[in-house]
Every structure is written in structure tokens, then in C-alpha cells.
Amino acid sequence: MRRFRRWGPALLLVSPSLLLIGLFVYGFAGWNAKVSTSTSRGYQISDDYIGTDNYEKLFADERFGLDVRNVLIFTLVFVLGAMATGLVLALLLERGIRFESFFRSSFIFPMALSLIAVGIVWRWLLKGGEPVGGLNKVFDSLGLDFLVGDWYQSGSSWAIASIALPAGWALSGYIMALFLAGIRGVPDELREAARVDGANEPRVFWHIVRPMLWPVVMSALVILAHISLKTFDLLLAIVPKGNLGLDTPAMYMWYTSFDGGFYGRGATIATLLLAGIALVIVPYIWYSVRSERKK
């Protein structure tokens, strides 16, 4: 009874939230997994059970294979690009820059924009072909002809990589902020000790700061990777409908479920997507919570 008097009100206060999260996150994800084992089509969820049929069909599906390949290429280019840009920006801003907050804000503001809008703008900036415009025009007039290209319209199997440019534009600032916080979290005295010990600035960074940035690198990688896997709005706004060369699982899921009503197949893709993301996110949450508890 005393236990209830102490914990009762607290539990009552959080239970609505917990119930809703339980239902909408775990309940729905579970239900979705169940839908993936049914034939569900025609915008209807059916109750039959067909085991792993949908999965087997999907793995045999040429389009899905292409999608996976696409999303992996996109993830690779986007994650590496955004990490590198974010780190360079953080190093540039790290110390003693005038107008630092102006620069910082200018690099981060894309985070506040709707990715649909970002996609619309970049769709035009990355337009290939004639007349030469957008980014190509810039390269052209700077004499950097070799950079002029057809980008996402190129039809090459790497065309999806060009979407990493707008995605990196939107998220590099975030990564910069993470690195900046990490670099500035290194106590001044450590750098000073290293200087007195005879290290010049590059060596201070390499031997003292860099090893302390691993947690930030991990965070940034995980965040970028999971965002990359579920990227949807940006692709929807840039990629013309029906262009399978730029298709990804998230897009496939959308079109097959809500354009075609194939809930069974859509749920299968979504379950695989969730599994892929859980693979990076669960260890990350586990690690964060554990390191918090250690403090």
C-alpha cells in the first residue's frame, strides 16, 4: 500500500503516454509484421496466414533488389559526405572565428525546412540537359566542365548518389553541431598540457582531441544511417513518379501500399526497413542509456 501511495500517482501520470506509445509504436509495428504474413491487398488487411511468402517473393523481386542496392549506394555517399562536411565545418568554426554564430546558423538552417521543399528546389538546381541551368550553369561558367552532369536524371546506376547532395546540404550542419559540441567538450587544460608537452596544433588534434571524438562519430553515423534508410520526402519531391532507377525500399513501400493497395507487400518492406533501422538504433540506445547510468 505504501508503495502504491508513493508510485501510484507517478504511474497514473505517465500511463496514458506509455499506453499510447506502446500501442502506436510497438502495437502497430507488431501488427504490421503480422500484415506482412498475410495476402492483404486492395487496401484491405486480410486475416489469412501465408507465412514468409511475401518475403520470398520480395527477395525474388528484381525491383526490390535494385532498391536495396540504391539505398546502400545512397547511404554510403550521403553518410560519408555529410560526416566529412560536418567535420570540416566544425574544425573551421572551432575557434576564434568572427561571426561564428552567423556561419553556424547558415549551415544549420536547412534542418528547419520541409524536405519536400528542399527536394523541389534541388530538383531544379540539379537539372541536367539543355538548356544548361542550375548547378551545371555554375560549373560551366567557372570552367569546371567535368562537373557538369545529368545528376539524378543520368540513368547511370549511381544516379541515386546525386540525391546525397541535397540530403547532405540538409544535414551536414547538424553533424557540424555535433562535432562542434564534441570538440569543445575537450577540456582546455588537456590541449594546453599537450602543447606544453611539445605538440603542435595538428598533433594536439590528432593525439588528444580525435580520440575523444569517437562517441560523437558513433552518434553521427547512427543518426545519418537511420535517416538515410528511411529517406522518403526528399526522394518523393525529386524523383519523377515511375523512375525505377532511383527507387528505394521506402519509395517502393509507399507506392505499392498506397498507390496499389498491396498492403501485404508494403508491410513486408516496412518490416524489413524497421529491422534494418533497429539493427543500428537498438545498440545505440543501449549504449547511450548504459553510459548515462555509469555517470
Added chain:
Amino acid sequence: MNVDITNAEAAGITLDGVDKVYRGGVKAVSGVDLTIDPGEFMVLVGPSGCGKSTLLRMIAGLEEVTAGRVHIGDTDVTNKLPQQRDVAMVFQSYALYPRMSVRRNMEFGLRMRGTKAAERKARAAEVAETLGLAHLLERRPAALSGGQRQRVAMGRAIVRRPKVFLMDEPLSNLDAKLRVSMRAELSRLHQRLGVTTVYVTHDQIEAMTLGQRVAVLRDGVLQQCDTPANLFHKPVNLFVAAFIGSPGMNFVSARVEGGRVGFGGLSIPVPEGRTLADGEVILGVRPTGITLPGEGRPALTAVPEVIEDLGDERHVVFPVAAPRVDTDATRAAVDAESADDVLLPDDHARFTVKLPIDVPVTLGEPLELAINPARLHFFDPATGAAL
């Protein structure tokens, strides 16, 4: 093992009119001239914000000198980067590199200076042996106790065999007992290594016990640089007198007239060999300068207000019927920001006296004491300078 860590080549340090002005015009250090002899243990002491750390950081090269020159040995290092100065520093937080083992921490400075791996290893092992760290070499700093970290920080400096050791409050993060034993260890190390050492502390006991000479700073200005005994017995001004000694020197406003100095109904002859002009003075006397009555010393009746038993001695606080001295200098010496920081029932001066434990004292009961005229200090009330 024959430990060869003593051959560091000691170098003196010369500060020549050194100023430090921060952006925004705050003057942290002004016009400091100081010569530190080769092999000397010099302590910089003062209340917080007096510029002692800034001064040390300027010697290290971590802080640019606004004006003046800094020499280490014969070299002008004023514009040299820290890594070009061959100094080693022990930080208050120890600043151990968290991702390196104790060994790699100690070897880091040698590595940066291109010492061969085998020699690095040997030297780190030697120093670790001397400091009792040999069994901890492969640990990370996080797995060490406070005292062990402190010794690793010392070790990291010693391994380098630098021309100069700089220490910024290296003991202040230790608890009181450990601090005392580390203090002794530091003295021993210095005797053995003979390296020029500049040591910053706000703790005047640490300063007095460690320093061969002690430089007292206030508001960025060097007040006095002398041996501990001279600082104690011949302070040049009110601030130094108030800052050095624990419990602090007792002060009272007094008046000199015709070779006698009077306060609170008491009249004492000015000690022999000293001439004082008539007028207001600030009189100071250390707690040990007031004794039990005897040998014709001027008597003093004290009514104890507070009695503190310390086991083998006793501090007795009693009021004196004269105004208390409360100047910027005395306040700065106790790190008080305003006069209100200490709550007193009236504006009379309070004297503290150290008495042997076997003298019976009762609160409120009058007690006969005497002042030792030889131990009186006189200061100019306007300038605070010793008279």
C-alpha cells in the same frame, strides 16, 4: 635500479616588466619583475584573481605577454610557443590524457619530441618506479585514485627532464591529509632533481612550507618576494602581513604620540630602535606576539569571546576597545568581497592569541596577557606600507 632522473639542466627564469591585459582591458598582471634562480623553488601566492596563474601560464607560453620580456636561461622566450620552451607543467586538474594509459601519458611529451621508443619506455619505467606507479602503468587515468592521478601528472612532467617545472595548484584537488604528505614528497623531489620550479598556490601554508622564496601577488602586482621567514616577520605592507600567517595577524587602529603608541586604553612604548612620527597608524601583532604576562611587557586584559581548542594549543579571541581595521588590503587578504562577509556584533577590533593548552581560560572571565613590543608591526593607514 640506478635512477637517472636528476641530470636535468636547471635554468633560471627572468620576468622583466611583464604585463598582461585581456581583451576588454582587464589588467591581470602589471609590471612584474622577478628573477628566479636556477634550481630554485619559487612559489607564487595570492588570493584568487591576483594574477598568479596568469603569470605561470605566461612562463609556460600558454598566454601571450602583453608587454615585457620572459627569459628562460639565456633564451628570450617571450614569443616562443609552449612546445618550443622545454618546460613541463602540472595542472590543477592534472589534465591527464583520458584515452591513454599511464605509460602513454608519461611518454607523450618524449614522443612529441622525437625520443626513441626504447628510451621512452625506460625513462617512463624509471620515473614510475620512483613515484610508486610501476604497477599502474597500463591503467587508464579514470581507473586511478586522486593521489595516483596527481603522481602521474608529476611523473609526466619529470620524465621530460625539462629546464623548468611549472605547477598550477597541483595539490588543491586532494583531500587535506593527502595534501600534507604530497607536500613533503614534492619537497623531497625538488631536492633530489634540483630543477627550477615555479609553483602557484592560494594556500599560504603550502607557500611557506614549499617555497625557498615566495612571491606574493595582489591584483596583478608583485607585493613582496622573499624567504618565508622574512615574509612572516618583515612584511612590506598591510596586505602581505594580513595574507601570511594563520591565524592572521591582528590589526587595530592606533595612535602614536611622543614615543608611545596607544589604542583601547592601552599605551605601549614604541620598541627600541624604531622611530615613528606622531599620528594615526595601523598596529599589527601576530597571535604569537601576545603572550602570558611577564618580564615587564605591557599588560593587556582580555575578556575571551571565543575559545577554540586545537588539542595542543588554544586560540582565544577577545575584543579590543578600539576600531577594527577594515581596508581593501585586509579584505583582499581573506578573499572577502565586502565588509559584510564577516558578521561581527560591533565595530571593535578582535584579537586572536595562541596560548598553551594548560593555561586555564573561561569564556567571559578576564584574562591577563602581555604584548611583546618586539613583535609589533606598524603600517601607514593611507598607503598600507610598513613603517
Added chain:
Amino acid sequence: MSAATLDDTTVPKGQTPRKGHGRIRSRWAPYVTVLKYALLLFFLVFFLMPVYALVVTSLKDPAEVGVDTVWNLPSTLSFDSFATVWPKLQDGLVNSLMLAIPASLISSLLGAANGFVLSKWRFPGADFVFPLILFGMFIPYQSVLIPMTETMSFLGLKGGLDGLILVHIIYGLPLTTLIFRSYFAGISDEIVEAAEVDGAGMLRTFFHVALPVAPPAFAVAIIWQFTSAWNDFLFGAVLTTNRAYWPVTIALNNIAGGQAVPFNEAMASALIACLPTLLVYILLGRFFMRGLMAGALKG
């Protein structure tokens, strides 16, 4: 997870003014500085380039617009593009406001309660529940969309704004809970204990001790939730069937998404749809940033 309690701005400031400013410069320092500013300018141009294109194109006379002249300044200012797209976006803007405001407020309030309980009134099992809540922050929405449409239409909440608001509240909870948990964790336990000793129960401690000190956390949570709800596309696309209830992102995608849409209209509508969150960012950027940093969960 202290990121949400960072004081002042987004990221900790550089060295304290006491230190570092007076450092001795190496002789390479001037060259490094020049190089730094050159690179910063390059990146500045890169990041602002799309905004330039957006603004300049929207303000051009429609006759003057072309992909090949995208970088040219307008010869005359014209608001024709805005005038053309405004009627198509108007309803969307109102809908987005009507959903983002209540969703962010309610989500933040519930998040405050959760955060308080999870940091200061930890019931047995709280440490187990928290990571489960956190996972909700990273879940791909695709994996809940199908059951969600089914449930919402069963509840009669599909099609209108109320269902959308509910969904935004729920999926906002993980982050708001995290923001408030970190914020309250930064407040001394002794304050809560003092209230307990004074006889206040959990609810009173929450309302009289915790909430009055929480406005900064509310600012972070509300602003971040507002931005996410405003920018959301998936939920809106699935749950609103009638164009009268389209949030602005759906409207935007339908106006400007087609490849046949005139360039200037696409840009003008994108600019209009972005303006509210952009304004929030410009005016209250530091709160926005703290929400961002909280989402990164760094230990």
C-alpha cells in the same frame, strides 16, 4: 544525455574569454586564418545558394524565368508567382497551423510529465521503460502506416485534422519526454526532496516545483515539435484524403511536385511553405538547436 541542458546557445562557446584569447600565434597562423575564412565563404555560398535561387526566382516576372537564367537577378520585381500559388496554398497553411500548434503544445505538456517522472520520481522499472520510449523516436514511420490508417479509419479519425493531431502528439512524445527528462535531470534532486519534506506529493511537486522552472525546456520542445509537425509529409499524406484538410506540405507536393509545373511557381510555393519554420529558426534558433542536440542522445 546532457545535450538538452546546454546553456546559452546550441553548442558550448569556445574557450572561456579568460583563456585562449591571449595565445601566442605560430608563424603559420595568419595563413591558416586566411584559408579558414576562404573555406567558410565557399561553404557559405554552397549553403545559401538554394535560398538565393528560391528567392530570386520567386520574385521574377514569370516571362523571365528559365532554368538557364536561374542565377540572374530579376530585372523587375514581380509578385505574380506568389499571386498564382497563394490560393492553392492558403488552406494548407491554415491546416498546418491548426495541427502543428495543438500537437506541439499537448505533446510538450505530456512530455513534461513523463520527463519529470522518469528523472525525479522513478518508479520501479522506469529504467526499463525509458529506452523503449526512446526507440519510438527512431522508428521508420513506414512500419506503422498500414495499421495506423486501419485504426484511424476504424476510430473515425481518418480524413480530418484531429486524427493527424493525435498522431503527431503520440510520435512527438519520445523526443519531448527525452528533452524534459534531461532538463529535469539537470535540476538538483534536493529541490524535489525539499518539497517532499515540506509535505508536497508527486503531483504538487510537479506543478509547483518542476513546471515553474521548465519554460526553457518548453520552448525547446514546442519549437521542435512545431517544426516537425509542420514539415511532416507521410502522416498527412496517409491520413488526409480530402484536399480541404491537406497540410501545407501535401499541398506543396501536389502543386510543385509534378515535373510540368512552371519553375517559378514551384519556387514561390516552396518559399511560402518554408517561411514559417524558417522564421521560427531565425528568431528562436537556439531553442531549435537544443532540440536537435537532444535528439542525438549522446551519452
